[in-house]
Amino acid sequence: MRGNDAGPRRLHRGRMRLSLVLTSALLIGAAVPIAARAQDSTPAPATWRYQQVTPAVVARHGMVAADHPISSQVGAEILRRGGNAIDAIVAVAFAHAVVEPAAGNLGGGGFLVYRRRDGRSFALDFRETAPAAATREMYLDSAGNVTDDAWLGPRSIGVPGSVAGLWEMHRRFGRMPWRDVVAPAIALARDGHVIDEPRADMLRGSQSLFMRYESARRAWVPGGRPFAAGDTLRQSDLAATLQLIADSGRAGFYRGRTADLIVAEMQRTGGLITLADLAGYQPLWRTPVRGRYRGWRIITMPPVSSGGVTLVQALNILSGYRLGAFGSAPERHLLIEAERRAFLDRNSLLGDPAFVAMPLARLTSASYAARQRRTIRLDRATPTEGLPLHEGPHTTHYSVVDGRGNAASLTTTLNNGFGSKIFVAGAGFFLNDEMDDFTAKPGAINTMGIQQMGEANAIAPGKRMLSSMTPTIVLDPDGRLELVLGAEGGAMIISAVLQVIVNVVDHRMSLAEAVYAPRIHHNALPDSVAMEPAALSPEVRAQLESMGHHFFRNPYYFATVSAVRVTRHGLEGVTDPRIPSRAAGY
Numbered sequence: 232m233r234g235n236d237a238g239p240r241r242l243h244r245g246r247m248r249l250s251l252v253l254t255s256a257l258l259i260g261a262a263v264p265i266a267a268r269a270q271d272s273t274p275a276p277a278t279w280r281y282q283q284v285t286p287a288v289v290a291r292h293g294m295v296a297a298d299h300p301i302s303s304q305v306g307a308e309i310l311r312r313g314g315n316a317i318d319a320i321v322a323v324a325f326a327h328a329v330v331e332p333a334a335g336n337l338g339g340g341g342f343l344v345y346r347r348r349d350g351r352s353f354a355l356d357f358r359e360t361a362p363a364a365a366t367r368e369m370y371l372d373s374a375g376n377v378t379d380d381a382w383l384g385p386r387s388i389g390v391p392g393s394v395a396g397l398w399e400m401h402r403r404f405g406r407m408p409w410r411d412v413v414a415p416a417i418a419l420a421r422d423g424h425v426i427d428e429p430r431a432d433m434l435r436g437s438q439s440l441f442m443r444y445e446s447a448r449r450a451w452v453p454g455g456r457p458f459a460a461g462d463t464l465r466q467s468d469l470a471a472t473l474q475l476i477a478d479s480g481r482a483g484f485y486r487g488r489t490a491d492l493i494v495a496e497m498q499r500t501g502g503l504i505t506l507a508d509l510a511g512y513q514p515l516w517r518t519p520v521r522g523r524y525r526g527w528r529i530i531t532m533p534p535v536s537s538g539g540v541t542l543v544q545a546l547n548i549l550s551g552y553r554l555g556a557f558g559s560a561p562e563r564h565l566l567i568e569a570e571r572r573a574f575l576d577r578n579s580l581l582g583d584p585a586f587v588a589m590p591l592a593r594l595t596s597a598s599y600a601a602r603q604r605r606t607i608r609l610d611r612a613t614p615t616e617g618l619p620l621h622e623g624p625h626t627t628h629y630s631v632v633d634g635r636g637n638a639a640s641l642t643t644t645l646n647n648g649f650g651s652k653i654f655v656a657g658a659g660f661f662l663n664d665e666m667d668d669f670t671a672k673p674g675a676i677n678t679m680g681i682q683q684m685g686e687a688n689a690i691a692p693g694k695r696m697l698s699s700m701t702p703t704i705v706l707d708p709d710g711r712l713e714l715v716l717g718a719e720g721g722a723m724i725i726s727a728v729l730q731v732i733v734n735v736v737d738h739r740m741s742l743a744e745a746v747y748a749p750r751i752h753h754n755a756l757p758d759s760v761a762m763e764p765a766a767l768s769p770e771v772r773a774q775l776e777s778m779g780h781h782f783f784r785n786p787y788y789f790a791t792v793s794a795v796r797v798t799r800h801g802l803e804g805v806t807d808p809r810i811p812s813r814a815a816g817y
């Protein structure tokens with residue numbers, strides 16, 4: 232159907248007329264082979280697909296790195312108009328909900344790490360919660376197997392936190408009027424934007440799942456044909472919802488028309504979320520997790536994201552070694568062994584702090600890392616099965632630094648691309664499938680490839696599900712702001728953030744080189760190393776296999792990082808070639 236009220240519209244092919252002022256960000260340098268400027272690096276294998284590094288976007292006053300170029304431009308324009316990092320990141324998040332519906336969202340949740348220019352840091356948890364009607368075994372069939380409705384369809388949806396989170400961070404730290412930061416998203420939804428090839432691919436890839444649900448099918452496969460690259464997408468229902476949010480703040484989403492439309496969609500499809508679930512949702516301010524790595528200071532997200540704790544644990548383990556050359560077998564081996572141990576704790580101990588007690592100080596301590604190092608052999612992989620087990624994507628990231636030195640790092644998600652695929656008719660947005668991040672059954676592998684054990688992350692009404700999102704800020708050894716980064720990509724978020732930090736600190740790579748470099752990932756269980764195609768040279772892979780490592784090739788991507796670095800040349804903004812985008816600054 233192509234009528235006026237079924238959400239997005241394919242209108243015409245051609246260029247979008249954006250009322251945004253395009254930023255004058257400056258490109259420096261020519262494309263250089265990866266690691267060419269690193270001081271302690273061997274180049275990536277010759278067949279590595281991101282050999283040619285696009286240099287960072289550089290600007291003097293403010294920088295936004297988001298994984299859609301239009302979102303970056305929206306944020307840079309807010310900075311140019313005098314907004315601070317929080318104004319920009321809120322505007323980016325709303326714009327991203329329009330231009331990247333697979334991940335940007337009103338119907339999901341996320342995490343913010345914010346460092347004010349006075350040096351104080353804050354963390355905001357706006358993760359989804361399990362609806363009041365959720366039960367511990369709600370995804371088990373009569374044979375005790377986990378069913379698909381943990382990640383697909385109406386029962387996979389957690390109570391959304393995004394709008395409450397964006398409202399709360401702006402209420403506390405924003406400078407510009409709320410309406411002004413929501414306005415660019417309204418204009419984009421109302422006036423339309425041109426779909427590019429990577430996003431058309433995402434829509435095509437989900438077409439068969441959209442067909443299962445009436446609202447998604449009508450909105451996203453109109454006339455039986457998915458949107459194509461070059462189509463202009465106008466989303467009048469989403470524009471109307473954003474206008475309600477601009478006018479009434481969080482109440483424009485959690486009460487009144489939008490809430491009624493969400494609950495109507497739940498009733499039509501068999502979802503659990505009620506008006507009371509929506510009205511009761513609250514984001515939570517938390518104390519950031521802090522760590523040190525070779526003198527550099529890490530400020531990152533505490534539970535209910537596992538990201539910060541797992542990142543700091545892995546860095547602590549690595550800090551006891553000299554890693555050796557980038558991409559060499561000894562260096563890859565140590566990364567794998569550190570990830571294995573940090574993820575094993577993540578998968579069994581961490582959960583919602585309101586429901587489980589966690590030994591966070593111990594897990595992030597130097598003495599615990601020293602004990603873990605004693606279990607690592609330099610010549611052999613340690614089978615995960617032999618290590619003590621404690622009983623007990625589609626995401627998106629934006630990094631912003633403003634002209635005053637405030638830094639904001641925000642990761643938000645619907646979980647899988649387009650979330651549950653349940654699209655709220657009349658309101659114009661997808662709802663998440665975040666319930667799959669709970670442990671539906673100890674030992675089962677979820678859609679993020681994680682095998683979680685124990686009770687810490689079991690489902691309970693009102694509980695937040697464990698996340699891997701890792702919005703992070705890194706200070707140099709003198710305490711000056713150096714890096715703002717984070718990623719999308721499920722569990723691989725943590726290893727991506729880890730490896731970018733290691734690439735910058737140990738291998739002295741530029742930020743662009745650090746982001747483009749090949750990555751590996753180990754979740755602890757299943758006990759195999761995920762690698763991107765051609766990420767390891769055949770010789771290094773053979774060496775690692777002879778040490779007992781098992782590999783599987785990940786044909787897709789390995790998380791996508793969006794990052795800003797403060798340098799003496801200016802602010803560098805880098806986005807990840809794994810999902811094409813571009814940073815913007817002024």
Ligand code: GLY
Pocket residue numbers: 624625626644645646647665668679697698699700721722
């Ligand atoms: N939904 C992915 C995560 O939060 O880790």
